[in-house]
Each structure stands twice: as C-alpha cells, then as structure tokens.
Amino acid sequence: MERAKPPKVDLWGRGRALLRAALIPTTAVLIALLIGALIIALSGANPLIAYSALFEGGLGSTRAFARTLEKATPLIFGGLAVALAFKGGLFNIGAQGQLLLGAIFAAYIGFAFQGLPPVLHSALALLVGALLGALWAAIAGLLKAFTGAHEVITTIMLNFVAFNLTDWLADGPWKDRAPGNIVARTPKVAAAAALPNLGGIPLGMILAALVALAVWWLIWRTTSGFELRTVGQSPSAARYAGIPVRQITVLAMVTSGFLAGLGGAVETLGVVGRFQPGFNAGLGFNAITVALLARTNPLAVIPAALLIGAMQAGASRMQFSSGVASEIIDVIQALILFFVAADSIIHGVLRIKPDDGEHVALSSGWGA
Amino acid sequence: MRGDAPVVLEARGITKRFPGVLANEQVSLTLQHGEVLALLGENGAGKTTLMNILYGLYQQDAGEVLVRGKPVRMRGPSAAIRHGIGMVHQHFMLVPVFTVAENIILGAETSRGPLLDMAAARRHIHELSQRHNLAVDPDALVKDLSVGQQQRVEIIKALYRNATILILDEPTAVLTPQETDELFVIIRSLTAQGVSVIFITHKLREVLALADRIVVLRRGRVVGETRPREASERSLAEMMVGRSVILQVEKQTAHPGATVLALEQLSLNDDRGQQVVNALTLDVRAGEVLGLAGVQGNGQTELVEAITGLRPVRAGRVLIDGQDYTGAAPRRISESGCAHVPEDRQEDGLVLGYSVADNLVLNTYYVAPFAHGIVRDGQAVLHHAEQLVAQYDVRTPNVTTSVAALSGGNQQKVIIARELSREVRLLIAAQPTRGIDVGSIEFIHQQIIAARDRGTAVLLVSAELDEIMALADRIAVIYHGRIVATLPATSASREQLGLLMAGAQPEHL
Ligand SMILES: Nc1ncnc2c1ncn2[C@@H]1O[C@H](COP(=O)(O)OP(=O)(O)OP(=O)(O)O)[C@@H](O)[C@H]1O
Numbered sequence: 001m002e003r004a005k006p007p008k009v010d011l012w013g014r015g016r017a018l019l020r021a022a023l024i025p026t027t028a029v030l031i032a033l034l035i036g037a038l039i040i041a042l043s044g045a046n047p048l049i050a051y052s053a054l055f056e057g058g059l060g061s062t063r064a065f066a067r068t069l070e071k072a073t074p075l076i077f078g079g080l081a082v083a084l085a086f087k088g089g090l091f092n093i094g095a096q097g098q099l100l101l102g103a104i105f106a107a108y109i110g111f112a113f114q115g116l117p118p119v120l121h122s123a124l125a126l127l128v129g130a131l132l133g134a135l136w137a138a139i140a141g142l143l144k145a146f147t148g149a150h151e152v153i154t155t156i157m158l159n160f161v162a163f164n165l166t167d168w169l170a171d172g173p174w175k176d177r178a179p180g181n182i183v184a185r186t187p188k189v190a191a192a193a194a195l196p197n198l199g200g201i202p203l204g205m206i207l208a209a210l211v212a213l214a215v216w217w218l219i220w221r222t223t224s225g226f227e228l229r230t231v232g233q234s235p236s237a238a239r240y241a242g243i244p245v246r247q248i249t250v251l252a253m254v255t256s257g258f259l260a261g262l263g264g265a266v267e268t269l270g271v272v273g274r275f276q277p278g279f280n281a282g283l284g285f286n287a288i289t290v291a292l293l294a295r296t297n298p299l300a301v302i303p304a305a306l307l308i309g310a311m312q313a314g315a316s317r318m319q320f321s322s323g324v325a326s327e328i329i330d331v332i333q334a335l336i337l338f339f340v341a342a343d344s345i346i347h348g349v350l351r352i353k354p355d356d357g358e359h360v361a362l363s364s365g366w367g368a
Numbered sequence: 369m370r371g372d373a374p375v376v377l378e379a380r381g382i383t384k385r386f387p388g389v390l391a392n393e394q395v396s397l398t399l400q401h402g403e404v405l406a407l408l409g410e411n412g413a414g415k416t417t418l419m420n421i422l423y424g425l426y427q428q429d430a431g432e433v434l435v436r437g438k439p440v441r442m443r444g445p446s447a448a449i450r451h452g453i454g455m456v457h458q459h460f461m462l463v464p465v466f467t468v469a470e471n472i473i474l475g476a477e478t479s480r481g482p483l484l485d486m487a488a489a490r491r492h493i494h495e496l497s498q499r500h501n502l503a504v505d506p507d508a509l510v511k512d513l514s515v516g517q518q519q520r521v522e523i524i525k526a527l528y529r530n531a532t533i534l535i536l537d538e539p540t541a542v543l544t545p546q547e548t549d550e551l552f553v554i555i556r557s558l559t560a561q562g563v564s565v566i567f568i569t570h571k572l573r574e575v576l577a578l579a580d581r582i583v584v585l586r587r588g589r590v591v592g593e594t595r596p597r598e599a600s601e602r603s604l605a606e607m608m609v610g611r612s613v614i615l616q617v618e619k620q621t622a623h624p625g626a627t628v629l630a631l632e633q634l635s636l637n638d639d640r641g642q643q644v645v646n647a648l649t650l651d652v653r654a655g656e657v658l659g660l661a662g663v664q665g666n667g668q669t670e671l672v673e674a675i676t677g678l679r680p681v682r683a684g685r686v687l688i689d690g691q692d693y694t695g696a697a698p699r700r701i702s703e704s705g706c707a708h709v710p711e712d713r714q715e716d717g718l719v720l721g722y723s724v725a726d727n728l729v730l731n732t733y734y735v736a737p738f739a740h741g742i743v744r745d746g747q748a749v750l751h752h753a754e755q756l757v758a759q760y761d762v763r764t765p766n767v768t769t770s771v772a773a774l775s776g777g778n779q780q781k782v783i784i785a786r787e788l789s790r791e792v793r794l795l796i797a798a799q800p801t802r803g804i805d806v807g808s809i810e811f812i813h814q815q816i817i818a819a820r821d822r823g824t825a826v827l828l829v830s831a832e833l834d835e836i837m838a839l840a841d842r843i844a845v846i847y848h849g850r851i852v853a854t855l856p857a858t859s860a861s862r863e864q865l866g867l868l869m870a871g872a873q874p875e876h877l
C-alpha cells in the first residue's frame with residue numbers, strides 16, 4: 001500500500017517520556033532509602049557507613065558485581081513473569097511456586113541424566129523447568145478462565161502446595177543420598193547441565209536480557225501482545241473485538257509461569273547447582289517488587305532487577321561492616337514496593353499529574 | 369424569562385489547556401436561580417471540560433468560578449457538592465457491583481454511631497424518587513440496570529446531596545423519547561423548586577423545548593448566546609458548526625437485494641436469565657436500512673448481542689447470507705462481513721487506555737496491512753488512523769493520543785469510523801449517533817446511506833425516532849421481545865410508531 005509520509009520519530013518526546021516514566025520509580029527508591037537510613041540511625045548505627053558498605057558489597061568490586069548479577073538473574077525472569085501477567089490484567093502472586101517447580105525439575109533433569117552433550121543437557125533442563133512453571137501457572141489460569149476463581153487466591157494456594165511438594169521431593173525421592181548428607185537437597189547437577197560464564201558474564205544473565213527483549217517485542221510488537229493488553233485493559237472490549245478472552249487469560253498465565261519456571265531453572269543450573277529448599281525463598285515475591293518498580297515494562301525489569309539484586313548482594317557486607325541487620329534490606333524493599341504501588345503519594349510529593357497511559361491495575365475488580 | 373433572578377453560578381474567563389488542545393479559552397457564563405441554561409457546541413467544543421471545572425474535577429489554568437457571587441476555588445467534587453453543585457456525567461460514575469441505594473449514599477453515608485443507617489437512607493431515597501417520579505428499585509444492582517435507569521440513579525444521587533445547582537451532561541443521549549419527556553417534567557419541577565440547571569445536549573429540539581437561555585461554544589470559546597424564542601433548529605445548528613447544516617438526510621429509494629441477515633424464531637435471555645426475546649423473526653436485505661424501533665429494554669440490546677456472537681442463543685437461528693451463525697464466535701461473525709457499532713461505547717467499543725490509532729484497528733489488528741503473521745505493522749496502523757481521523761473529522765491532537773482524552777462525541781466517531789470504513793455485508797449499528805453533534809450526524813448518516821447504496825444490509829437500532837425515520841427504509845417495532853409490526857418507512861408516522869412502541873396492537877391503529 002501507498003504511504004504518505006512516514007511519521008517522524010520524535011526522539012526528544014521519547015526521551016522525555018522515558019525520563020518521566022523513570023521519575024516515579026527513582027523517587028520511590030530514594031524515599032525508601034531515606035526512610036531506611038532513618039531506621040538505621042534510630043537503631044544506633046551510622047547510615048552512611050551502612051549504605052557505603054551496601055554499595056561496596058553490591059557494586060564495589062568485580063566479585064561484588066558478579067554476585068549482584070547472580071542475584072539479579074532470576075529476578076529478571078521473575079519480574080518478567082509478573083509484568084507479563086499484569087499486562088493481561090492478572091496478578092500472578094504465584095511466581096514463587098512456579099519458580100520452585102522450575103528449579104527442582106531443572107535440578108532433576110540435571111542430576112538424573114548423565115552423559116548428555118553439554119548444550120543439549122542444559123537446554124533440556126531449562127526447558128523442562130520452564131514447562132513445569134507453565135504447567136503450574138496453567139492451573140490458576142484455567143481456574144480463572146472457566147470458574148472465575150481469582151488468580152491471587154489460587155496462586156497463593158498453589159504456592160503452598162509448591163513449597164511442600166518441592167520440600168518433599170528434595171527430602172524424599174530426589175534427596176541427595178551422598179554419604180554424610182543429612183539436609184534436604186537434591187544431588188548436584190551434571191557438569192553438562194550447568195550454565196557456564198561467557199566472558200565473565202553468567203550465561204543466565206545473557207539469557208535473561210534476551211528474554212526481556214523477547215517479552216518486550218511480544219507485548220508491544222505482535223498481535224498476541226495486542227490481544228494480551230486488550231484483555232488486560234478491557235475484557236468486554238476484547239470480547240467485542242473478537243478476542244478469545246478465556247484463551248488469552250490461560251495463555252497469559254502459562255507464559256508467565258513459563259518465565260518464572262525458567263528463572264527457577266536458571267537459578268538451579270547457573271548459581272546453586274542443585275535444588276535446596278530455602279535457597280530461592282522470597283525470589284518470587286521480590287519479583288513482584290521488580291515488576292512494579294519497572295512499572296511492568298519488560299526492558300525496565302533489567303535495571304530494576306539489578307538494583308534489587310545489588311541490594312541483596314550487598315546486604316551481608318553491610319551487616320558485617322556496620323552491624324546493621326541485613327533484614328533492613330527487606331524493609332527497604334517493602335518500602336519501595338509500597339511507594340511504587342501507592343504512586344499517588346509520589347505524584348503528590350513531586351506535584352505532578354498521574355499519566356493515564358501506563359496504569360498498572362493491582363486488582364482486576366471494577367475500578368481497574 | 370427570569371431576567372432579574374440572582375446569579376447562582378458564574379464562570380469568568382475560564383481557560384483550560386490539555387496537551388495539544390485548548391479546551392476552554394476565556395469562557396464566561398452565568399447561571400441564574402431557577403433557570404435552565406442549555407450549553408450547545410460541537411463534539412470537542414469544550415462543554416464537558418467547562419462543567420468538570422465547575423464541578424471541581426479539573427482545575428482551570430486561568431479564570432475564576434463564583435458561587436452566589438463569591439469566588440470559590442473548587443479543589444474537588446466534594447467542594448462543589450458543599451456548594452450545592454451536583455453533576456450527572458456523560459459517562460456514568462456508578463459502582464456496578466453495588467446496589468442502587470449503596471451507590472446513592474456512597475460518600476454521603478448516613479450513620480447511626482459507627483454503623484450505616486441503611487434503613488434511613490433507603491427511606492430518603494424512596495421519598496426523593498417518589499417526589500420526582502424517579503422510579504428505581506433501591507435494591508437492584510447497578511450493573512443490572514438499563515442506562516436510562518442508571519441515569520435516574522445519578523440524578524437521585526445529586527439530589528440526595530442537596531444539590532441546588534444541577535449539571536446534566538448529555539442526559540438525554542441515552543434516553544428514549546418517553547424517558548426524555550419524563551426527564552423534562554422532572555427538570556421543570558426541580559427548577560420550580562428553585563434548582564438551577566445546566567443542560568448539555570446535541571438535540572436542538574430539546575434545547576428549544578426546555579431551555580430558558582442558550583449558550584453556544586465552538587472550539588473552546590463562547591460564540592453566542594440566545595433564547596429559544598429567538599432561535600430555530602437551523603439557526604442553532606449554524607451557530608454551533610459555523611456553516612449551514614442539512615438536517616434532513618438526502619437519499620434515493622432503496623433497491624433491496626437478497627436477504628443478508630435472517631433471524632428465525634430467535635429466543636434469548638438477559639443477564640439475569642429472564643427471557644427477553646421471544647421467538648423473534650426478522651429479515652434484513654442487502655441494500656436496505658431496517659430500523660428497529662423500540663423503547664429501551666425491550667430486547668434490542670440482547671438481540672444485537674446475539675447476532676454478533678456476544679450472547680448465547682436459547683432457541684432459533686441466526687443466518688447471515690444463508691449460512692448458520694447461531695452461537696458462532698464474535699470473530700467468525702465479524703469475518704463473515706459484519707460490522708457492529710455497539711451500544712455501550714466505553715465498555716465494549718473502545719479500549720480507553722489505547723491510542724486512537726489502536727482503537728481504529730481494534731477488530732482488524734491481525735489482518736494485513738496491520739499485521740504480517742503475528743508481527744504488527746505500526747506504520748500501517750498509524751497511516752490508517754491518519755486517514756480516518758481526517759475523513760471522519762475526529763477532533764484529537766494526534767492519532768497516538770489515548771482515546772480516553774477525547775470528548776464523548778469524538779470517542780463515538782472513532783467507533784463509527786472503524787466500523788463504517790470496513791467493506792461489509794452487514795452493518796449493525798446500535799445508537800450510532802448517540803452524543804454526536806448535528807454537523808457530524810449529517811456526515812455519518814450520509815455514510816450509512818452510502819454503505820446501503822453499495823449493497824450493505826443495515827440494521828439500525830435506535831431510540832431516536834427521528835434517526836429511524838430519517839434513515840430507515842423499513843421500520844420494525846420491537847415490544848417485549850417480539851416484532852409487533854414491520855412497516856415501510858414512507859407510510860409510518862411518529863405517532864403510530866410511538867403507539868406501537870408503547871405496546872398498542874397494530875390492528876387497532
Ligand atoms: N482529560 C483530558 N485530557 C486531554 N484532553 C482532553 C481531556 N478532556 C478533554 N480533552 C480535550 O478537550 C477538548 C474538549 O473536550 P470536551 O470533552 O470538553 O468536549 P465536549 O464539548 O464535551 O464534546 P462532546 O460533545 O463530544 O462531549 C477535546 O478536544 C478533548 O480531546
């Protein structure tokens with residue numbers, strides 16, 4: 001077809017929009033750090049010392065940075081999982097459970113098979129982990145689509161099932177029977193299944209960045225992404241437009257679970273080397289913080305995950321040098337979550353008007 | 369009429385700017401005690417914006433608002449309500465899952481200690497609805513009410529808060545002629561009791577019938593003020609649009625071809641499971657406009673939903689071009705060549721958070737040229753939008769503006785443009801010109817007739833008898849879920865249709 005003139009790319013406008021979009025999360029983080037400093041000071045420690053130790057522990061050296069990447073990698077996957085579900089109007093609180101299943105099944109594939117070629121073995125373990133996450137999320141998706149059961153409730157329930165199921169597997173059928181081992185954990189994965197570093201950067205991180213790009217492309221450049229967003233914004237308009245709403249709801253959950261499961265598998269194969277209950281505690285929940293901090297933008301999930309990852313990586317250093325309990329990091333993260341979720345507070349602080357473009361619906365009730 | 373009555377509300381030099389639009393520019397107007405002030409203007413002229421400023425929803429960039437002579441800074445609707453200002457919005461603002469009574473008292477709860485005093489609230493509501501003939505069931509859920517009923521809830525809601533200044537933004541757009549007459553009675557009784565009313569409408573006949581004074585806005589500015597006895601529909605239309613408007617559609621006689629849409633013994637239930645369409649049979653032929661006339665709530669909404677695949681069919685068949693589409697998915701029906709202008713534009717017809725461009729491909733986003741495989745072609749979508757926005761005179765800063773920022777009439781134009789620009793076999797248009805200004809109605813009517821002349825079968829569902837009489841070649845009257853009469857448009861009179869719609873037996877006419 002003939003086109004008059006291609007609309008000019010408004011770089012200036014885009015840059016401004018980007019800055020604007022980053023304003024709220026940045027302010028949220030700053031306010032959270034400020035309150036965190038206050039708490040540290042109240043507890044009798046010096047916040048400056050604590051924060052500089054936190055910074056050093058997270059970004060101060062190559063080793064510190066490597067640890068940050070390690071922590072951030074599964075958070076990117078988890079953040080993408082939660083963000084994608086949000087785009088479809090779903091609040092996937094079950095990323096944790098999906099991630100656990102992904103982690104343990106990747107471990108199983110990793111230790112149960114020996115002698116597979118390296119690329120194939122790790123790819124298979126990743127795939128199986130991701131599929132188990134997808135399967136786990138599909139339950140919630142199907143319940144939502146066909147019975148209307150709210151995904152927040154069902155995914156919380158499924159989290160409990162996943163906690164206990166993986167505990168049992170790691171302490172029972174798949175337990176590491178190596179002599180001397182008394183804790184619940186699986187055997188180590190075969191070397192062929194482990195994810196290597198490429199030029200100092202963990203392969204998992206590279207994968208995470210590529211997946212983030214792919215998710216962004218899927219959401220913003222494909223018809224499936226359009227369908228997902230339409231269902232998320234207005235199920236009735238989606239139905240009217242001929243979009244199969246139930247199918248999209250299930251697909252959204254499945255894809256979200258796939259990403260979370262992949263995150264769990266990457267954690268197992270790239271960092272822990274086996275499945276051990278407790279090692280990924282809280283990952284799925286931090287993923288929610290990441291997704292909201294990124295305002296559900298798949299590309300922004302990367303810096304958001306790096307930030308949270310750095311804080312996690314630096315926490316023990318901070319505790320060591322300043323005596324501030326590393327739990328303060330959880331408090332700061334909770335505050336970040338609070339301020340991004342209650343962004344009207346920030347709008348008030350900065351005296352700016354809310355932009356109605358990208359609004360994250362935290363509940364899919366009538367008001368959203 | 370009440371030339372010397374005190375001024376209760378005044379806007380002075382109000383200016384309001386939105387990104388890319390000057391919505392109000394130095395607007396001044398006064399509202400006198402007990403009068404009905406009609407506000408007229410094209411879609412996007414700035415009427416709703418001005419009212420939202422008076423109601424405290426928006427803050428003006430310049431100018432001031434005076435209530436009973438005193439300048440007030442309206443920081444939000446609660447301030448407006450304190451000053452006795454109530455507003456019924458163009459798009460209702462009710463909580464669908466709450467009951468009527470809960471919606472009315474929401475934010476103005478009467479309490480007994482820490483507990484809600486529902487009984488007292490319901491008594492008060494009952495008394496208000498009795499006094500003003502605003503019959504509604506206080507215990508019904510709002511989501512189960514028709515639009516007309518929802519509006520009554522909104523009016524009671526304002527009265528419940530002791531409003532003495534009532535702003536009604538296009539209240540009659542969603543009403544049947546009967547309901548409109550009832551509303552006028554209500555408004556007159558309110559003004560007789562000292563309530564002052566600002567009334568927005570696009571229907572010039574209503575302005576002439578109801579208003580004491582008329583103020584016309586164009587492109588954000590006041591362009592004139594007049595009184596009904598000094599004005600005519602024609603002069604008002606000219607004042608609004610700035611050119612003369614053809615208020616009558618010019619069309620040739622239809623040349624109907626083969627049957628395109630055939631409904632056979634169709635029976636449907638509403639959302640509560642009550643049967644609302646009862647063994648209905650109806651044909652629409654290629655190249656004709658069939659007008660479906662009926663009082664809202666007689667099954668026409670459900671009928672349209674069933675034809676377009678949005679509602680399950682209990683019994684009977686839907687045939688398009690002889691093929692059975694009963695119970696088919698909306699996508700399949702749409703692909704068979706059926707366009708649909710839905711009744712509820714904000715709920716069904718648009719995704720408010722999407723750009724104008726994306727809304728213009730809401731149901732064609734997946735076909736070429738808008739997508740190749742699963743990859744969308746953003747350029748093609750924008751290009752398409754630029755064309756339609758120009759052609760249908762959609763007033764928007766640009767095609768990437770989110771549709772939520774458009775005025776009500778311009779939102780409707782987006783849907784009309786999307787549906788009329790497709791080459792289709794069958795066009796189902798429910799209330800297509802609801803909320804659209806006279807100048808644009810002229811254009812849309814021409815487009816519908818042009819589609820008809822290209823051989824499209826048009827099913828026009830409208831509560832506007834004027835619109836039905838102007839466009840339809842045949843008129844079918846629906847009453848209690850049945851077609852009670854089908855007459856050629858040339859031989860139908862308003863009175864006859866009104867009686868049939870009210871349930872009179874055709875043989876008694
Ligand atoms: N919230 C908003 N953000 C941006 N632009 C807006 C907003 N509200 C209104 N506008 C713009 O201001 C102009 C005036 O809109 P307004 O809703 O007041 O028109 P209107 O006279 O009520 O029209 P209609 O008859 O179609 O209801 C329009 O161009 C509209 O696009």
Ligand SMILES: [Mg+2]
Nearest residue numbers: 416458775776
């Ligand atoms: Mg308006």
